Amino acid sequence: MGGGAVHDVYNVPKGGAGQVVLLGAPNVGKSSIVGALTAAKVDIAEFPFSTHAAVPGMAHHEDVPVQLVDMPPVMDGHAQGGMINALRRADVLLIIIDLTAIEIVDQYEQAMKLLADHQMKPVSSADPQSEHDEMEERDLDAIEATALPKRAILVANKLDAPGAKENYDTFLELVSTDLRMRAISATSGEGLKEMLADLFELLNVIRVYAKKPGKPADKESPFTLPVGSTVFDMALHVHKDVAENLKTARIWGGTVHDGQQVTGAHVLTDKNTVELHV
Ligand SMILES: Nc1nc2c(ncn2[C@@H]2O[C@H](COP(=O)(O)OP(=O)(O)O)[C@@H](O)[C@H]2O)c(=O)[nH]1
Numbered sequence: 001m002g003g004g005a006v007h008d009v010y011n012v013p014k015g016g017a018g019q020v021v022l023l024g025a026p027n028v029g030k031s032s033i034v035g036a037l038t039a040a041k042v043d044i045a046e047f048p049f050s051t052h053a054a055v056p057g058m059a060h061h062e063d064v065p066v067q068l069v070d071m072p073p074v075m076d077g078h079a080q081g082g083m084i085n086a087l088r089r090a091d092v093l094l095i096i097i098d099l100t101a102i103e104i105v106d107q108y109e110q111a112m113k114l115l116a117d118h119q120m121k122p123v124s125s126a127d128p129q130s131e132h133d134e135m136e137e138r139d140l141d142a143i144e145a146t147a148l149p150k151r152a153i154l155v156a157n158k159l160d161a162p163g164a165k166e167n168y169d170t171f172l173e174l175v176s177t178d179l180r181m182r183a184i185s186a187t188s189g190e191g192l193k194e195m196l197a198d199l200f201e202l203l204n205v206i207r208v209y210a211k212k213p214g215k216p217a218d219k220e221s222p223f224t225l226p227v228g229s230t231v232f233d234m235a236l237h238v239h240k241d242v243a244e245n246l247k248t249a250r251i252w253g254g255t256v257h258d259g260q261q262v263t264g265a266h267v268l269t270d271k272n273t274v275e276l277h278v
């Protein structure tokens with residue numbers, strides 16, 4: 001490599017339960033949303049292009065950390081190459097439109113065009129099977145056959161502004177979309193909690209708490225694992241030696257009897273507390 005390696009300003013290492021990348025025209029409030037929900041130092045300005053690189057921050061849905069990544073704007077349906085890679089790597093996209101903008105439909109269409117131009121198809125289901133079915137369907141259409149299903153939410157920001165609610169209704173009349181939608185205000189905070197709950201759902205993960213024998217569960221920092229993970233998967237997450245030597249486990253919470261003994265093959269559910277026995 002030598003000394004010439006270029007630092008990719010859009011490539012953010014993933015953190016938390018999953019990576020959510022924001023996408024939208026200038027001034028729609030991308031930086032304001034990341035600023036409202038995380039401790040990240042974002043640049044918020046009334047003029048466009050205040051954001052030059054990817055800026056990550058950690059938001060929380062309840063006790064689950066969710067990584068939000070602020071991005072430079074999409075202009076006329078175009079973005080720089082590095083940004084496209086960041087969108088493809090993202091677990092979920094937040095497509096932002098501005099309820100005070102005259103060109104709100106344009107903002108939506110340009111985001112859609114950008115994704116389509118780069119073989120991404122936004123979907124609002126966390127279910128990999130439905131994404132798969134969608135792929136099969138589109139195999140019939142050679143042009144779209146390679147499109148990558150990309151989980152996404154369409155977020156209409158600035159709901160607090162005068163006329164915003166009417167503009168939202170008008171948008172819904174003009175645009176028919178299968179995407180999940182959420183109207184929010186980065187300024188007043190309205191809808192932000194619900195948006196994070198949407199994101200948690202789309203990330204398709206569960207949180208589980210580790211517990212040592214004779215000690216209370218560690219409720220401070222849950223593990224997040226893909227939906228469908230087993231006790232063995234969790235053990236692997238803790239340490240490969242723990243997984244190799246795993247004998248049984250006890251589980252609290254969720255659909256099991258408290259303290260129920262299970263094997264490594266047991267499928268965990270959200271908010272389980274797990275005591276691994278090696
Ligand atoms: N009224 C209102 N203004 C907002 C809201 N979110 C952002 N803004 C304003 O919109 C402008 C652009 O915001 P910014 O976050 O920099 O947008 P970005 O270019 O998409 O990152 C700034 O003047 C913000 O104060 C909101 O929810 N309500």
Ligand SMILES: [Mg+2]
Pocket residue numbers: 030031032043044050051070071072
């Ligand atoms: Mg910005």
